[in-house]
Structures are given as structure tokens and as C-alpha cells.
Amino acid sequence: MDKKDMGYTKLERLNKCIDDLREILNEVCLMADDIKKHEEKLFISRCLDELIVEYMKEIQKKEVTRGK
Secondary structure, eight states, X not given: OOHHHHHHHHHHHHHHHHHHHHHHHHHHHHSOOOHHHHHHHHHHHHXXXXXXXXXXXXXXXXXXXXXX
């Protein structure tokens, strides 16, 4: 497996994690709106934000690599 394939695999893995967390967040949002659920929503949302940032950095890295 070359370096290009490894980057693609990482993007695919990040994309899957993002989709999975979105689904979990949607399910939690549909549940009763108590304080504990609010804390869970915030935690999941923060995790999702971190994954999206990592995903965007990988895309930028790939674009810079293509430009070389």
C-alpha cells in the first residue's frame, strides 16, 4: 500500500466516524431533554467538531501534496 492509499484510507475512516457520530447525535437529540442528555449532546458535538477539523486538515494536506 503506497502513501496515497494510506491517506485515502484515513479520510474514509474519518468520514465513517463523522457519519456514525452524526447518527448518534441525532438519536440523542430525539431523546428526552434532561440535563444528562444535554451534556451527552455537547460531548458528542465536541467529538464531531474535532473529527471534522481533522478531516479538513487531511483534505488540505492532500491538496498541498497534489500541488507539488
